[in-house]
Amino acid sequence: MTFDFLDQIPKFVVLGVGVLAFLLVVLGVLYVGNIVPHRPKSLTAGLVFLIPTLVLVSIGLVVPAIRTTVLSLGDSRGEGFVGLDNYVWIFTDPQILGVVRNSALWVVLVPLVATAVGLVYAVIIDQTRLEKLAKTLVFLPMAISFVGAAIIWKFVYDYKQIGDQIGLLNQFMVWLFGEGATQHWLTMPFWNNLFLIAVMVWIQAGFATVVLSAAIKGVPSEIIEAARLDGVNAWQMFWKVTVPSIRPAIIVVLVTMSIASLKLFDIVRTMTGGRNGTSVLAYEMYAQSFPGQQTGRGAALAVVLFLLVIPIVVYQVRNLRQRKEVR
Amino acid sequence: MARTTLARVSAPCAVPGPDDYPRTVPPRTPMAGADEERSGLMTIQRRRRFAALTGAGMCAAMVVTACGAPSEDSGLSEEELDCATYEEFGDFTEEKPAVSIYTPITDAEGDAFEQAWAPFVECTGIQIQYEGSNDFEAQIEVRVTGGDAPDIAFFPQPGLMARYKDDMVPASDALAERAAAGWSEDWLQYGTFDGTLYAQPMSANLKSLVWYSPKLFKDNGYTVPETWDDLIKLSDTIAADLAGTEGAKPWCAGIDSGEATGWPVTDWVEDMMLREHGGDVYDQWVSHELPFNDSKVADAVDKAGSILKNEDYMNGGYGDVGSMTGVSFEEGGLPILDGTCALHRQASFYSAQWPDGTEVGPEGDVFAFYLPGNTADDKPLLGGGEFVAAFREAEEVDAVRQYLASGLFANARMKTGAWASAHADADPANAADPMMQLTVELFHDEGAEFRFDASDLMPGHVGSDSFFDEMTQWINGKSTGDALDAIEETWES
Numbered sequence: 001m002t003f004d005f006l007d008q009i010p011k012f013v014v015l016g017v018g019v020l021a022f023l024l025v026v027l028g029v030l031y032v033g034n035i036v037p038h039r040p041k042s043l044t045a046g047l048v049f050l051i052p053t054l055v056l057v058s059i060g061l062v063v064p065a066i067r068t069t070v071l072s073l074g075d076s077r078g079e080g081f082v083g084l085d086n087y088v089w090i091f092t093d094p095q096i097l098g099v100v101r102n103s104a105l106w107v108v109l110v111p112l113v114a115t116a117v118g119l120v121y122a123v124i125i126d127q128t129r130l131e132k133l134a135k136t137l138v139f140l141p142m143a144i145s146f147v148g149a150a151i152i153w154k155f156v157y158d159y160k161q162i163g164d165q166i167g168l169l170n171q172f173m174v175w176l177f178g179e180g181a182t183q184h185w186l187t188m189p190f191w192n193n194l195f196l197i198a199v200m201v202w203i204q205a206g207f208a209t210v211v212l213s214a215a216i217k218g219v220p221s222e223i224i225e226a227a228r229l230d231g232v233n234a235w236q237m238f239w240k241v242t243v244p245s246i247r248p249a250i251i252v253v254l255v256t257m258s259i260a261s262l263k264l265f266d267i268v269r270t271m272t273g274g275r276n277g278t279s280v281l282a283y284e285m286y287a288q289s290f291p292g293q294q295t296g297r298g299a300a301l302a303v304v305l306f307l308l309v310i311p312i313v314v315y316q317v318r319n320l321r322q323r324k325e326v327r
Numbered sequence: 328m329a330r331t332t333l334a335r336v337s338a339p340c341a342v343p344g345p346d347d348y349p350r351t352v353p354p355r356t357p358m359a360g361a362d363e364e365r366s367g368l369m370t371i372q373r374r375r376r377f378a379a380l381t382g383a384g385m386c387a388a389m390v391v392t393a394c395g396a397p398s399e400d401s402g403l404s405e406e407e408l409d410c411a412t413y414e415e416f417g418d419f420t421e422e423k424p425a426v427s428i429y430t431p432i433t434d435a436e437g438d439a440f441e442q443a444w445a446p447f448v449e450c451t452g453i454q455i456q457y458e459g460s461n462d463f464e465a466q467i468e469v470r471v472t473g474g475d476a477p478d479i480a481f482f483p484q485p486g487l488m489a490r491y492k493d494d495m496v497p498a499s500d501a502l503a504e505r506a507a508a509g510w511s512e513d514w515l516q517y518g519t520f521d522g523t524l525y526a527q528p529m530s531a532n533l534k535s536l537v538w539y540s541p542k543l544f545k546d547n548g549y550t551v552p553e554t555w556d557d558l559i560k561l562s563d564t565i566a567a568d569l570a571g572t573e574g575a576k577p578w579c580a581g582i583d584s585g586e587a588t589g590w591p592v593t594d595w596v597e598d599m600m601l602r603e604h605g606g607d608v609y610d611q612w613v614s615h616e617l618p619f620n621d622s623k624v625a626d627a628v629d630k631a632g633s634i635l636k637n638e639d640y641m642n643g644g645y646g647d648v649g650s651m652t653g654v655s656f657e658e659g660g661l662p663i664l665d666g667t668c669a670l671h672r673q674a675s676f677y678s679a680q681w682p683d684g685t686e687v688g689p690e691g692d693v694f695a696f697y698l699p700g701n702t703a704d705d706k707p708l709l710g711g712g713e714f715v716a717a718f719r720e721a722e723e724v725d726a727v728r729q730y731l732a733s734g735l736f737a738n739a740r741m742k743t744g745a746w747a748s749a750h751a752d753a754d755p756a757n758a759a760d761p762m763m764q765l766t767v768e769l770f771h772d773e774g775a776e777f778r779f780d781a782s783d784l785m786p787g788h789v790g791s792d793s794f795f796d797e798m799t800q801w802i803n804g805k806s807t808g809d810a811l812d813a814i815e816e817t818w819e820s
Contacts, residue, residue: 076786077490078472159653161646162574184653187803273586275799287586290465293490293787 025052065306071299078295086300096284102193103281103308106200106264111257114201115250118208123238125209126216135213139206146203146266153199154271159184187276196278199267204260208253215249216242248323255316262309281305402742403446412735413450416726420452424723427456429470429477430713431463439744446739447730453723467491476718479727481529483713484783485517486790488526496717498524499725505732509750513606513777517784518714526714527732530740531749533766534594534674534709534780535601536695538660541688543669551696553703555602559633565669566639572667576643578634579668580651581659582799589795591656592802593782594709595635595672599627601707602700606776613784619818620811628807635802643668652802663693672698674710678745678762688761695762697769706774711783712749741767749777786818793817 033048071078072086090096118138125134141149158167165171165182173181186192219242227241243250265282272278274287281301289298406412432440437459448455458477460466464487470476471491482488488495498506506515506527518526537558544551547568552558565577582591600609604623611617612624634640641648644662651659657680660671664685671677675695678687686692700707715731717724730736734752741748741757749770758764769775782790797810 076788161650161653162644187652269586273584273588275586275588275796287792288788290468291586291787291791293487 068299068302068306071295072303074296074299076294076296078299082296086296087304089297090300090304098277099279099281099284102277102279103262105193106197106261106280107258109194109197110200110204110261110264111254113197114204114257115208115212115253117201117205118253119212119243119250121205122209122213122216123242126213131213135209138209141203142206144203147270149199149203150267150270153195153202154186157185157195157271159186186272186278189277192272192276192278196267196271199271200261200264204257208257211249211253212246215246219245248319251319252316255312255319258312259309262305262312281308403443403739407735407739408446410446410450413447413730416447416451416730417722418451419723419726423452423454424721425454425456426479426721426723426727427458427477428479428481428727429458429460429463429467430481431460431483432481432713433459433461436744436746439746440740442743443736443740444730447727447736451726451730453727455727471718478719478721478724479715479717479731481713482526482716483711485526485714485779486784486786488518488714488716489520491716491718492520492525494718495525496720496724498527498728502527502725502729502732505729509732509734509737509752511749511777513775514712514749517779518716526716527728528749529713529715529731531712531747531766531770532675532710533747533769534711535598535698535707535769536673536675536677537698538663538671538673538677538693538695539669540663540666540692541690541694542692543663543666552699554699555701558699562634562640562670569643569667569669574644574646575667576640577669578637578640579643579645579659579662579671580635580641581645581654581656582651582802583653583655587791587795588652589797589799589802590782590791591659591673592631592635592798593794594674594780595631596624596628596798597778597781598672598698598707598709599630600624600781601709601776601778602705603627603630606707606778609778609781613781615785615818619789619815620808624811625807628801628811632801632807649803652799660693675747675762675766678760691761695765704774706769706772706776708769708772708775708777709780710770710777711780789814789818 029048029052033045036042036044036048039045073083074080075082090100121134121138125131128134144152155166156168157170158165159170159182160166165174167185169185170182173183185195188195223241223245224237227237232240263282264280265286268274268278268280268283269286274280274283279287282305285298285301285305287298288294288301292298430437430440437457441455441457444455447453463480464484467480467482467487468490471494476491476494503524506518506524510528514528514531515524518524518528539551543549547565549561549564552561562577569575569577580591582589584590597609600612600623603626608617608623612619612621617623635651636648638648642651642654644665644667645651645654656673660668660673660677660680661682662668663671664682677695681687681693688694697706715728717728734750737748737750737753738757740746741753741759741763743759745759745763747753747758747763747766747770749767751771753767753771755764755767755771758767770777782794784790785794793814797805797814801807801810
């Protein structure tokens with residue numbers, strides 16, 4: 001398809017109008033904020049800045065959330081009223097129970113393993129000569145989109161029954177254990193979930209490393225010296241000094257990853273399409289709503305996902321507040 | 328958009344001045360009661376504009392002598408470029424109304440549509456705004472329920488389309504007449520709801536095909552089978568001949584397709600339903616009057632299994648029967664090229680999967696034959712196609728719908744790119760390649776009984792979920808009975 005710039009002009013005009021409108025709104029808000037009395041903690045000044053945000057949040061989040069909840073009580077076309085049938089279905093249908101189990105597996109394993117790997121890695125590379133390089137290497141996967149990473153790993157897990165393996169993992173199996181040891185990894189029930197989780201860990205470990213490494217550097221040297229004087233060994237230093245000192249950072253990493261794992265969609269869609277028992281809640285929500293044309297069920301899954309994220313977010317907000325009070 | 332297309336059509340020749348070619352566009356008769364002077368002026372303008380386009384058409388005719396790059400040409404005939412041809416669709420040149428078309432067809436295939444209807448746009452004045460999206464199935468829901476429906480949408484799945492029948496505009500009498508002249512009842516039934524035609528068919532693709540290597544057949548003296556029994560005999564012969572070659576089997580298949588993994592198996596089953604029980608039972612199966620775990624369905628599945636799950640036949644070039652779940656459908660038939668597989672049942676659109684340089688044709692590297700019926704006279708055809716649905720009631724929308732239902736459009740579109748139609752006036756000679764020609768010919772066959780791909784007609788959570796999934800598990804060893812019971816259960820829930 002040839003790209004004709006002239007043909008695209010209408011789109012650029014729309015873009016220009018949009019950007020201009022945005023600037024005008026921002027300027028308008030700032031202007032109004034400027035002319036109203038702005039004593040510290042003044043209610044009016046606060047409202048001027050809050051109202052646009054509230055309007056946007058309600059259009060973008062609150063209204064859709066309410067609509068989704070209403071849809072979740074309806075039938076496959078999103079009409080009628082079927083009560084809690086869709087929720088009953090989620091928690092009784094064996095296939096969907098498997099999906100819920102998979103999501104639980106992701107939420108437990110991804111944060112734990114990725115944080116553990118990141119923490120250990122950060123401690124090991126701390127203060128070494130190649131620290132910067134080591135950090136860069138482990139952080140690189142973060143720069144790849146989930147879909148890109150999933151495609152890379154799909155090749156790693158590739159399986160050929162006849163001929164040369166093009167999958168890295170199976171080629172290692174051939175080198176280590178011979179021809180007969182190759183496996184079709186992505187179709188092995190239950191274990192295939194772990195192979196998908198490994199991809200997410202690969203992506204997220206870099207994030208954990210960078211955040212935790214920064215936190216480790218922030219541990220006051222007085223504490224470390226005091227501990228040294230008391231004669232701790234490396235093990236005690238790690239568990240009794242480093243980990244408690246960087247606890248807030250660890251929690252941030254765990255919480256961020258839990259939410260990301262709950263919402264995970266791309267890896268499953270790209271690598272298995274939810275086949276062979278690998279579907280997760282966020283993917284199933286899409287699969288039911290669009291290819292399956294079961295609007296009610298899809299909406300119910302969305303609501304369940306939303307409810308599951310809430311406690312994590314509440315915990316995180318509370319945590320932040322407590323830390324503020326301490327300060 | 329039409330502007331680019333026209334520019335490209337006329338690109339190979341320096342666009343000739345209006346007077347360089349004889350005018351094939353007759354001056355339009357001024358409309359009764361219209362302002363004489365103004366309509367006279369308009370006629371000239373239209374003639375000038377159109378002469379350039381006709382010039383491009385002449386260029387197509389004189390390609391060898393004067394103009395280069397024939398591939399850049401739309402290849403439309405002079406008649407198809409002549410405005411007189413389009414008078415029956417009305418004249419909107421004054422208002423130039425816009426009609427938006429939203430489709431799942433993108434890139435080069437989408438461009439080919441625009442090339443085909445460029446003269447229609449030019450002559451009638453209707454501005455067709457074409458938008459192709461890879462995310463059509465999900466987006467159409469958003470657009471229709473969100474009150475932003477396109478004027479016209481091309482639906483590849485009648486089942487999906489039926490969801491929106493309350494929003495759709497029924498066909499006008501003239502359109503219904505045109506559609507009835509163009510397509511058989513087999514086709515029209517999928518665009519008809521409650522006895523009223525809403526959407527006429529457009530493109531057609533054929534799934535009841537077996538890909539093979541004409542060279543291999545010639546070298547070994549194999550002949551194209553005409554009945555199911557011949558096909559099995561041929562498979563046995565090939566199996567015996569290939570016994571010495573490592574990894575070679577007569578059939579090959581790949582059913583991995585991401586979230587749609589398993590669909591090639593469902594196509595097999597649908598083909599067998601048609602062959603074993605005919606169109607009426609097939610329709611009952613699709614509408615769930617026949618339970619999914621009925622013994623008739625089981626018979627069809629087992630018949631598919633006599634090839635698909637036969638270790639002597641499957642899976643050439645890839646391993647055993649189970650290996651097909653790990654082979655993408657795109658790669659499924661490729662072992663035909665290296666001789667480790669001889670037969671691959673896949674739709675006409677598999678043409679696009681062969682690597683560059685593969686010659687597709689009856690004398691080429693690969694070609695396809697009709698997957699035979701039980702007897703040589705039965706010709707059940709499993710296939711698919713797009714249907715033209717409209718969401719706005721207006722004269723110009725009706726004019727576009729009528730045009731899309733005409734043989735004129737079908738033939739023009741066949742010339743601008745690989746495409747086939749089951750339209751009665753579609754001339755196989757206009758097809759872009761031998762595969763499309765075979766497709767059109769089979770659809771025109773006297774004994775042809777067409778049925779739409781069942782998995783696209785069933786409710787989404789069955790047709791594109793449990794049917795795919797259970798058939799994948801069936802390949803992996805699940806019994807026919809268990810798999811069908813599981814599908815039936817999801818349909819009832």
